[in-house]
Every structure is written in structure tokens, then in C-alpha cells.
Amino acid sequence: MKHMLYWIIGIVGVLYLGLAALVYFGQEKIVFYPQPLPPDYAFRFGQPCREVVIPAADGTPLHGLLFPVDAPRGLVFYLHGNAGSLAGWGEVAGTYTRLGYDVFLLDYRGFGKSGGRIRGEKQFYADVQAAYDRLRAQYAERNIVVIGYSIGTAVAARLAATNGPRRLILQAPYYSLPDLARRLFPVLSRVLPGALIKYKFRTWQFVRDAKVPVTVFHGDRDEVIPHEAALQLKKYLKPGDQFVTLPRQGHNGMNENAQYQQALEELLRPGEHR
Numbered sequence: 001m002k003h004m005l006y007w008i009i010g011i012v013g014v015l016y017l018g019l020a021a022l023v024y025f026g027q028e029k030i031v032f033y034p035q036p037l038p039p040d041y042a043f044r045f046g047q048p049c050r051e052v053v054i055p056a057a058d059g060t061p062l063h064g065l066l067f068p069v070d071a072p073r074g075l076v077f078y079l080h081g082n083a084g085s086l087a088g089w090g091e092v093a094g095t096y097t098r099l100g101y102d103v104f105l106l107d108y109r110g111f112g113k114s115g116g117r118i119r120g121e122k123q124f125y126a127d128v129q130a131a132y133d134r135l136r137a138q139y140a141e142r143n144i145v146v147i148g149y150s151i152g153t154a155v156a157a158r159l160a161a162t163n164g165p166r167r168l169i170l171q172a173p174y175y176s177l178p179d180l181a182r183r184l185f186p187v188l189s190r191v192l193p194g195a196l197i198k199y200k201f202r203t204w205q206f207v208r209d210a211k212v213p214v215t216v217f218h219g220d221r222d223e224v225i226p227h228e229a230a231l232q233l234k235k236y237l238k239p240g241d242q243f244v245t246l247p248r249q250g251h252n253g254m255n256e257n258a259q260y261q262q263a264l265e266e267l268l269r270p271g272e273h274r
Contacts (some may be wrong), residue, residue, distance in 0.1 A: 028117065028118055032151075035111065036110065041112075043086065045067075047093065050066050051063065051065060052104070056116075056126070056130050060116040062114045062131055064086070066104050069100060076144075077159075078096075078147045079153075080092075080105060084111070087112065099268050102139075121199045128155045141163065153174065156170060157214075161206040161210045168210055172224070172254060173218065177199050203233065204236050213241060214237060215263075216230060217244045220247055225251060227245070244263060
């Protein structure tokens with residue numbers, strides 16, 4: 001009987017360690033869903049754009065799209081969500097070019113035509129910073145608006161906290177990735193330690209540290225990132241920052257939301273700076 005108990009405990013232990021290893025080492029496949037594109041893929045949108053290739057610190061080519069307008073008021077530096085590629089995300093550019101802004105969108109490693117693959121949080125931040133530095137050399141930073149969507153909100157908030165753009169806009173953000181994991185996978189979170197989550201993505205910390213104006217938009221029917229997860233960010237907003245709840249808005253399609261577009265016109269109108 002005693003040997004049987006040891007055997008059961010051993011089997012449970014092996015299964016537990018196997019599950020922990022799967023979660024830890026397979027984390028990128030859980031968090032990111034890239035759509036690779038062939039090098040000769042031709043982007044087609046209803047407005048002109050040009051491809052931009054930016055070398056990361058290790059030489060990996062990062063691919064982006066720049067949508068120019070005549071006499072731009074500034075630049076929208078847009079960081080998209082955790083799935084797809086610029087073949088789809090490029091469609092959001094029109095929301096901002098119609099307001100007179102050039103728009104730059106970046107594909108993360110392994111997304112679209114960008115090389116390599118995401119291996120860590122610091123690498124992720126460094127890649128985005130490299131792209132930001134490239135665009136900052138072409139646009140006055142006081143005229144750059146950083147926007148992050150979903151998974152891109154943490155790195156967008158970090159950019160605002162460690163640089164000096166004109167404004168930060170967060171679409172469907174989360175408090176942190178461990179917090180989101182606890183909400184989405186409560187049973188698994190009770191069994192496995194939070195230390196297994198390599199990507200912390202502490203949006204709250206970067207929002208707290210950002211000196212620039214911050215506006216948060218979140219739908220009250222978000223089926224991916226619960227509204228309550230974003231509400232936790234309110235306590236880190238400084239005077240003058242805004243938290244806007246969009247009624248009946250789900251996780252996707254925020255750029256097409258009429259209330260969002262109306263608020264955006266006010267935030268990005270000429271002369272609306274810090």
C-alpha cells in the first residue's frame with residue numbers, strides 16, 4: 001500500500017512538472033499568434049503606404065508600414081495586438097490618416113515579414129524601442145502619439161514612460177499579464193505558480209510612470225480582456241488622464257467605434273498637446 005502511494009505521488013509529480021514545463025517553455029505559443037508573410041507579399045490598402053525595415057539590436061530585420069499624408073500634423077506610432085500581421089492590421093491606418101497624421105505600424109518578430117521570433121519580454125521591449133528611435137529621428141517627438149492595442153498596450157505604455165511622446169492612447173489594455181492569466185484561467189492559476197509567467201507586461205507600472213497625457217479606452221463587453229482588468233488601471237492615472245468605457249464594445253473593432261472616433265478627434269486636434 002505504501003509503495004502504491006509513493007507511485008501515485010510520483011506520477012502526479014511528473015505530470016505536474018510536465019504541465020509546468022509546457023506552460024513555461026511553450027509560453028510564446030500561448031501568448032502570440034503571428035501570421036508570417038512571404039518576403040514578396042504585396043500590401044494593398046485603400047491608401048498609399050511604404051515598407052520600412054528596421055534592424056533590431058541583434059540585426060534581426062523588423063518590418064513596418066508607414067502611411068503618409070500631405071502636410072502631416074504628426075505621427076501615430078501604433079502597436080497592434082497578439083495575432084495576425086500588418087496584412088490585416090494595416091486597415092486601422094485610415095482611422096488616423098483621415099485626421100491628418102502619418103501612421104506607422106510595426107510587426108513584431110515572427111509577425112508578417114519581420115524576422116526571428118519573440119523569446120523574451122526585454123527583447124520585445126528593445127525591438128519596439130529600436131523602431132521608435134528610427135521614427136523619432138524623422139518626427140519631432142512632441143508630435144508623436146503612441147497607441148497600443150491589447151497585447152501592445154504594455155509596450156506602448158512603457159514607451160510613454162521611458163520616452164517623451166505627445167500622448168499615450170491605450171485600447172483594450174490589461175493590468176498585467178499574470179493578472180489576466182488569473183482571470184482567464186483561474187483553476188490553472190491556482191495550481192501553477194505565477195513565476196512561470198515569463199511575460200509580466202506590467203501595464204499598471206508603466207501607466208503609473210508615464211508623465212505624458214494618458215487616455216484609456218475599453219469596451220464593457222470585451223470578451224478577451226475583461227473590463228474589470230482594465231478598471232484597475234484607473235488608480236494609476238494622474239490628474240488630466242482619462243478612462244473611457246465604450247458601451248457595447250467588444251475586444252475587436254474599436255477603431256471603427258463611432259464614440260472612439262469622436263473622442264479621438266478631440267484628443268488629436270491641432271494644438272491639443274500636453
